[in-house]
Amino acid sequence: MRVNFTVNGRPQEADDVWEGESLLYVLRERLGLPGSKNACEQGECGSCTVRLDGVPVCSCLVAAGQVEGREVVTVEGLADYAKQRAEHGGCASGACGTSLQDAQQWAAKGQDSQTGEGTELSPIQQAFIDAGAVQCGFCTPGLLVAADEMLERNPNPTDADIREALSGNLCRCTGYEKIMDAVRLAAARQSEGV
Amino acid sequence: MDFLRPASWEEALAAKAAHPTAVPIAGGTDVMVEINFDHRRPEYLLDLNRIGDLYEWEVGEDSVRLGASVPYTRIMENLRAELPGLALASHTVASPQIRNRGGVGGNLGTASPAGDAHPALLASGAEVEVESAERGTRLIPIDEFYKGVKRNALQPDELIRAVHVKKADGPQQFSKVGTRNAMVIAVCAFGLALHPETRTVRTGIGSAAPTPVRAKAAEEFLNAALEEGGFWDNGKIITPSVAKQFADLCSAACNPIDDVRGTASYRRHAVGVMARRTLTWTWESYRGARRTTEGAA
Ligand SMILES: Cc1cc2nc3c(=O)[nH]c(=O)nc-3n(C[C@H](O)[C@H](O)[C@H](O)COP(=O)(O)OP(=O)(O)OC[C@H]3O[C@@H](n4cnc5c(N)ncnc54)[C@H](O)[C@@H]3O)c2cc1C
Numbered sequence: 349m350r351v352n353f354t355v356n357g358r359p360q361e362a363d364d365v366w367e368g369e370s371l372l373y374v375l376r377e378r379l380g381l382p383g384s385k386n387a388c389e390q391g392e393c394g395s396c397t398v399r400l401d402g403v404p405v406c407s408c409l410v411a412a413g414q415v416e417g418r419e420v421v422t423v424e425g426l427a428d429y430a431k432q433r434a435e436h437g438g439c440a441s442g443a444c445g446t447s448l449q450d451a452q453q454w455a456a457k458g459q460d461s462q463t464g465e466g467t468e469l470s471p472i473q474q475a476f477i478d479a480g481a482v483q484c485g486f487c488t489p490g491l492l493v494a495a496d497e498m499l500e501r502n503p504n505p506t507d508a509d510i511r512e513a514l515s516g517n518l519c520r521c522t523g524y525e526k527i528m529d530a531v532r533l534a535a536a537r538q539s540e541g542v
Numbered sequence: 543m544d545f546l547r548p549a550s551w552e553e554a555l556a557a558k559a560a561h562p563t564a565v566p567i568a569g570g571t572d573v574m575v576e577i578n579f580d581h582r583r584p585e586y587l588l589d590l591n592r593i594g595d596l597y598e599w600e601v602g603e604d605s606v607r608l609g610a611s612v613p614y615t616r617i618m619e620n621l622r623a624e625l626p627g628l629a630l631a632s633h634t635v636a637s638p639q640i641r642n643r644g645g646v647g648g649n650l651g652t653a654s655p656a657g658d659a660h661p662a663l664l665a666s667g668a669e670v671e672v673e674s675a676e677r678g679t680r681l682i683p684i685d686e687f688y689k690g691v692k693r694n695a696l697q698p699d700e701l702i703r704a705v706h707v708k709k710a711d712g713p714q715q716f717s718k719v720g721t722r723n724a725m726v727i728a729v730c731a732f733g734l735a736l737h738p739e740t741r742t743v744r745t746g747i748g749s750a751a752p753t754p755v756r757a758k759a760a761e762e763f764l765n766a767a768l769e770e771g772g773f774w775d776n777g778k779i780i781t782p783s784v785a786k787q788f789a790d791l792c793s794a795a796c797n798p799i800d801d802v803r804g805t806a807s808y809r810r811h812a813v814g815v816m817a818r819r820t821l822t823w824t825w826e827s828y829r830g831a832r833r834t835t836e837g838a839a
Contacts, residue, residue, distance in 0.1 A: 349545060367543035367587060368577045389578040391571055391640055392725060406639045409574040411567055413545040414591045494638070515724035516637025 353415045355379065356425025357432075357445020365412045372396045372407040374415075375422060380452045383423040383489045394517035397490035398422050404497045406516075423489035424451035426496060430470035433500065472496045472534045479530035483521035491517045495531050503538055505531070544586045551595050552675075554701060557588055559675040562698035564588040568596070568611045569643030571636070572652045596647065596703070605709055607671070610647025610702040617646075625707050627662040627714035627733050634658055634718050637725050647702045650687065653694040653753070660688070660754030661733030662716055664746030667708040674699045681706070688753035712736035713827040715820035718748070719804075719812045729804040732792070732816035736824050741765070741774050745817070750796035750809045760791030760817070777832045780825050785818050792817035 351362045351374065362378040370389075375381045375398070384407055385395035391406040398407045399421040407420075421429050425446040432444050446454070456477070457467045469477070472495050482488050491514060498505060498513035505513070510531045519527060546564060548554040558564055564586035567573045576582035590596055596611035599621065606624050608617070614632035618641070622629040628646075635641050635658050649657040650670060668684040674697060687695050696702070714735040720726030731748035743764050745757045767784045768774055793814035798806040 367545040368583070370574060370578065390575045391636070394637065394639055397639055403642045404639050405643050406571075408578060409570045409640075409643065411545070411570055411574060411577075411587060411589065413547060413587070414567070414570065414589055416547070512724070513638060516639040 349413065351412050351416055353417060354419040355381070355448070356421055356428065356451055357419075358447055360448060362412070367411075367413060369412045370408045371398070371400075371410040371412055371415050371420070374412045375407060375420075379448060381422055381424055381448075383451075383454065385486055385489055387486065391516075392518070393487070393490070394494065395487050395490040397493045397517065399493060399497060402497075404494050421493070422451070423492055424454040426492060427468060427470045427473065430472070430496060431468070470496060471537055472499065472531070475530045475534035475537065476527075479526055479533050481523065481526040481530035483519075483523045487517055487519045487521075491519070491527060495534070499531070499535055499538060503535065505535055507532075543584065546586055546588045547592060548588070548590075549592050551593050551673075551703070554588065554590060554593055555673060555675040555699075557586075558701055559699045561586045561588070566590055566651065566701060568648045568651075569613065569640075569645055571640050571644040572648055590647075590701075599704075601709070605668075605706045608646060608705045608707055610650075610704055611645050613643060613645050614641035624709045625662075625666065626710050627666050627716050627735055628659060628707060630714070630716040631658045631662040631718075631731075631733065634716070634726075634728075634731075640725075646705050650694060650702055650705070651696075653688055653692050655691060655751060655753055656728045656731075656749040657754065658716075658718065658728060658731060658748065661731050661746030661748040662714070663705065663707060664754055664756050665733035665735040665744045666710065666714060667735075667737075667744060669706045670695075670702060671704045671706060672696060672700045673703050674701075679703070685756065688755075691752045710735065711740075712738040713824040713831070715824050717816040717820050719816070727803065730796075730798070730809045730812050730816075732813055732820055734817070734820040734824055736828055738774060738828065741769065743768070743821075745792065745795075747792065747795060747813055749803075750798040750813050752797065755795060755797075757792040757795035757817070760788050760795060763791055764788045764821075777829045779829070780821065785821055788821060789814040789818040 351365050362374045387393045387395045389408050391409045396407045428446045546557045548557050565584035566588045568590045596609045598609045600607045614635050617632045618629050646659045649659040663684050669681040673679045682695050716733045718731040719729040728749040730750045733746035735744050747755050793810045796810045798809035800806050
């Protein structure tokens, strides 16, 4: 079957989708967006977390056909998504977003704190780099999407809020302390308007 | 496989009547796991996401009519006052990502003995509203809904429209044993609701029998003990021997198995502990509420 939906603010079409296929599979294998990670395929690890109509979900547990006509944001579109939110309070459909090509070539270059060079990242992405919250990196995309959504809802989270919001994302390197630091850093920067 | 995408409740019922083997998919948090792991290859998937009615709830005089697909997150956010037991249970389900998708309709559809909504529904009192194109609507009392391990009272052409859950008329609690606070299937779970209006107590036990069950002998014992001692009126602390007897009867209501999550004897023991604790918590809060109303009068 064919599925039409919006990915990172741009309309996309996926063809020859098997009816039992997950949204995660469509993103990775049909649209060439490997940012959302495929690990447990049973919703336990959160590494495939994306926003579906704004809500964080495990894309491995959403049937492809269920996203017809709906909006998905993946980690590849997070920088633009956060930018639009900061500047305009959101994205008016089509006017912004990340093209499939840009998304496919997306790399976390980040901004060098000395030279200021590099690509603009979302505040949460920059905070993960600055706090050293990335080890093997496999859980990072899911954590970024989940953490960014929490900061959107709850700009001044307590540690308990952060732990709960990220309780569906596992880090097998067990680097949770640095991840906590990164989210606290992003929240602090957000409240200072940096 | 075919993907059926009804746009309305009527269309969904018609599709289920035409294809009784079709597997409904709501949040997909049970169905997609089975498909991803090749445990299930349904001929038809029947997507319920486009049916807006299933995502709504109505707060009535005595009960809440909760649409089958209302996600746990919404229940926690919006129905904590009306359905405290179910809201507490919802909060213990998995993780935010799962709670954003999964709901009570799917929990009832799967009818796992470990489903967290069940003890809360049993304790508060509920009816499952199911419908078929041919025979229309029927209300199944929650006590008659669970038929066996992962089996429920639905007919092949029926879908769950909503659950009618009695609004709380007193304190409710939910307790669950697991290895972590998040992302944990219950080793066992316990729900308790005090119903001061009828001067009764209701229970629900999860993951300690082939189906979710009530501890009926324990309820009867406690109802009689509370009545005899005039506890509902005098608001006294429940006698430890009464609490102990109640806990023992709750343990006795279990019919558990040994599995990877825990042994049968541990489950029996833990259900007793949870029964005693939840009784203490709810009774303390009942006494507290009595004191405030009396103080105000
Ligand atoms: C990682 C993970 C952790 C989990 N942790 C918990 C937990 O802690 N506690 C817990 O209770 N559960 C847990 N679950 C199981 C699951 O999330 C729940 O059972 C949830 O309530 C299912 O809801 P759903 O909408 O996603 O159901 P779906 O997967 O869409 O459907 C489940 C079943 O119900 C049927 N169904 C759905 N809607 C209807 C309807 N309207 N009419 C008729 N049949 C219907 C489906 O055909 C299917 O058989 C977990 C699942 C995952 C993946």
